[in-house]
Amino acid sequence: MSAHEQKLLDLKALDCVHCGLCLQSCPTYKLTGNEASSPRGRIYLMRAFAEKRMEITAETIGEVDACLVCRACETVCPSGVQYGEMMELTRDLVEKSGARSGFAWRVKRWFFRGVLPHPSRVRWLALGLRFFRESGLRWLAQKLGLIELFGAKMALRDALMPAIPPLAERVEPPLVTPARGEPRGAAGFLVGCVAHELLPGANRAAISVLAENGFEVRCPSSRPCCGALPAHFGDLEAARALAKQTIAAFEADQEPVVVSSAGCGSAMKEYGRLLEHEPAWAERAQRFAARVVDWNEFLAAKGLAARPGRLEVRVAYSEPCHLAHAQRISAAPKQLLAAIPGVTLVPFAGQDSCCGAAGLYSVTEPEKSRALLTQKMDQVGAAKPDVIVTANPGCHLQLKSGAAEALPGTEVLHVAELLERSYRARS
Ligand code: SF4
Ligand code: SF4
Numbered sequence: 001m002s003a004h005e006q007k008l009l010d011l012k013a014l015d016c017v018h019c020g021l022c023l024q025s026c027p028t029y030k031l032t033g034n035e036a037s038s039p040r041g042r043i044y045l046m047r048a049f050a051e052k053r054m055e056i057t058a059e060t061i062g063e064v065d066a067c068l069v070c071r072a073c074e075t076v077c078p079s080g081v082q083y084g085e086m087m088e089l090t091r092d093l094v095e096k097s098g099a100r101s102g103f104a105w106r107v108k109r110w111f112f113r114g115v116l117p118h119p120s121r122v123r124w125l126a127l128g129l130r131f132f133r134e135s136g137l138r139w140l141a142q143k144l145g146l147i148e149l150f151g152a153k154m155a156l157r158d159a160l161m162p163a164i165p166p167l168a169e170r171v172e173p174p175l176v177t178p179a180r181g182e183p184r185g186a187a188g189f190l191v192g193c194v195a196h197e198l199l200p201g202a203n204r205a206a207i208s209v210l211a212e213n214g215f216e217v218r219c220p221s222s223r224p225c226c227g228a229l230p231a232h233f234g235d236l237e238a239a240r241a242l243a244k245q246t247i248a249a250f251e252a253d254q255e256p257v258v259v260s261s262a263g264c265g266s267a268m269k270e271y272g273r274l275l276e277h278e279p280a281w282a283e284r285a286q287r288f289a290a291r292v293v294d295w296n297e298f299l300a301a302k303g304l305a306a307r308p309g310r311l312e313v314r315v316a317y318s319e320p321c322h323l324a325h326a327q328r329i330s331a332a333p334k335q336l337l338a339a340i341p342g343v344t345l346v347p348f349a350g351q352d353s354c355c356g357a358a359g360l361y362s363v364t365e366p367e368k369s370r371a372l373l374t375q376k377m378d379q380v381g382a383a384k385p386d387v388i389v390t391a392n393p394g395c396h397l398q399l400k401s402g403a404a405e406a407l408p409g410t411e412v413l414h415v416a417e418l419l420e421r422s423y424r425a426r427s
Contacts, residue, residue, distance in 0.1 A: 016043045016081050022073035027354045027372055028066055036063050039073035039083055046090045056097040064090055066365055068358040069232055070321035075328070084326060085273065091234025108360075112230040112238040116193055117245065119223045123170070126197035130164035162198055162397040170200045177207050177217040181306060184214035187298070188250045188257040188291075190268070193225035195261050195393035202396065202414035206260035206295050209419050212306045213299065217258075220249035226259075228267035231274065232359040243271050244281060247288045257288070260295035260416055262323035262392035263359070268292040269327065294323065296391060296415055300332035309425035310342040315418065316385035317345060318376065318399060319352040320392035333391055333415045340422045348383040350376060357398035373398055377406040387411045389418055 022039040023029050029038035036045070042063055048054035064087070071084045094100065115121045173191055187210055191203055207217045227242030246268065250257050259265035267274075272286035315337055323329045330352070337343055356362065356372030376399070380388055388403060388410060390396050400412040413421075 015079050016040065016077075017079050019078065021078060022076050025072040025076045025353075027068060027070060027072070027356075028368065031368060031371055037066060039077075039081075042067055043081070043083070043086070046086050049090060049093055056094055056099045058099050061094050061099055064094055066368065068321070068354050068356075068361055070354040070358060071325035072321060072353065075325045085270075088231060088234065088236070092236045093234075095234040095236075108233065109235065109238075112233070112235045113241075116225045116227075116229065116238070117242060119193065119196075119225075122193045122197055122225075126164050126170075126194075127167065130166070133164065162401060164198060165200060170197055171204075172223075173203060173207055173217075173219050175219055175221055177211045177219075179214045179216045180211050182214050183216065184302065184305065186216040186218060186253070186255045188253060188255055189217045189219050190226060190246070190257065190259045190261070190264055191219050191223050192261055192264055192393070193223075194229075195264075196223070199393050199396055199414070202260065202393065202417055205414060205416040205420035206258075209299070209416050209423070210258065210295075212420075212423055213302070214305050215302075218253065218255070222249045224249045226264040226268050227274075228263045229359055231267055232263075236274070239267075240274060240278070243268075243274055243285065247271065247281070247284055250288065250291070251284070254291070256293045256298060257291050258293055258295050258298050260391065260414065262294065262320040262327065263394060265292060265294045266322040266326040294327055294329055294332070294391075296323070296332040296336060297327075297329050300335045304336070304339055306423060307426070308340045308419060308422035311340055311418070311422050311425055312342040313386040313418075314344045314346050314384065316348055316380050316383050316388050317351065317415075318355060318380060318388055318390045318395060320390055320395045321352075321354050321358070323391055324352045333389075336415055336419060337389060340419065343418075343422075346383040346385050348379050350379040355395050355398050355402070357392075357394035359394060362398060369398075373402045374406070377402045381407050385410060387413055387418065389413050389415055391415050 018040055020040060026038050035041045045063055049056055054060055067087055069084060069087050074081065074083045077083070115125055189207055189210070196203055210217050222245065224246040225242050226246050227239035230242065231239035257268070259268060269289050269292045271289045275281040275285035317334055317337060319330060334345060337345055354372055355376045356369035362369040388399050390399060390412070391414060396412060396414060403410045403412050
C-alpha cells in the first residue's frame, strides 16, 4: 500500500459514521438525488479505491470528477471528516492510476505544468482567448454551428467563457505600494496567475484598500501561482512545485501574506500538509502557511482605519465555498460591507452554496455547473440586489456570466472593489 493510500485510510478512520447529515448540504446530491453523488457515497468510493476493492478506471471515477470539492459537507459533518483532503488524495491516486490519458487530460496537464508556472504564458493564453472572443472568430464559429459540432457540452462551455479585459487594463501592480495615512505595518500580497489576467481590477482594489488603511503592500516580482488549481484536480506534483515557488517568493520578508482569492488562500494555508513528506520543505511550508491570511479576515481583524464613503446600494454577498467552508470565514466580508454607509446587505437562500465555478468545473462538468449557476441566479435574483459581491475569482467570473444573462444591469464585484468605490465616493 502506498503512503498515499495509507493516508487516505487514516483520514477515513477519522471517521464517517454514515449519519447522512451532510447530504442536504451537498449541491451535487441535491441536483441528482443519488446517494453516489453525495459525500457519504463518495467516501465509500474513496475507501474502495484505497483498499483496492474497486479498480480505478475511466468508468468508476465519474463521481470523483463530479464532486465540486466545495467542502460544504465538512462544515456540517459532526465527525470532523476531512473530506477535502481525502478527495485531494483520491484525485492524486486517480491521476497516477493511468485511468486518464485522453486529449483533455493532456491539455490539463500542459496547462498546470507548462503554463501556470510562467506568468508570460498565462498572459499569451489570455490574449489568445480574448482574440477568439473579440475578433469575430467566436461569433463566426457560433453562426456556422462549429461549436455544436464538438457536442452539447462544448456549447455549454462556450456560453460560460469569461470576458477577458484588454491588455491595457492588465497592468502589473507595483512591487511596493506605500501606505497612505498613518502607517500600520506591511503586508505581502499574492497577485496570482489567472486572476490577474481575468480580473485585474479586483487585485488593484485589494491593494489600494490595504494601502488606504495604512499598510504598505509588497508584491513579489516573480508573481508566482499558488498551485490551487492543480491541487484541486489531483495533480499534486504540479501543485507542490508551484507551492515551493510561492514560498520562496515571499520568504525574504516576515510580514503576513494577504490573499484576496479564497481558493488561493485556502490552498496556501494548507501548504504544511501539501509538503509534509518533503524534509527540505516541511518546516518552511508550515512557517509560511502560518503567515497566510485572507484579505477580508486581515482587514476585519485590523479594523478599517479609513472611513468609507456612502454608497446607496443593495448588496447580495455570495459566499465562496473556499472562504465559507474551507477557511470557515463568513462574518469578516459581511462586516466590511456593512461598514460602508448606505449599503443594505440583502440575505438570500443558498448564499453559501456553490455557484458551480469550483476551479475548472464549468469546463469539466458544464451541465452541472450550468444547473448550479441557474439555481444561484434564481436565488440571488429574488433578493433584487444592485450588486452581487464575492471574494474569489472563479466565483466572480461565474456569477458575472450568470448575471449578464439572467440579471442584466446587476454588477458583480469583489468585496475590495466595493470598498474601494466607497473610498472614491468620499467627498
Ligand atoms: S461525512 Fe460526516 S456528515 Fe456525512 S455521513 Fe459521514 S459522518 Fe455523517
Ligand atoms: S465537496 Fe461539495 S460536492 Fe463534493 S461531496 Fe462535499 S458537499 Fe458534495
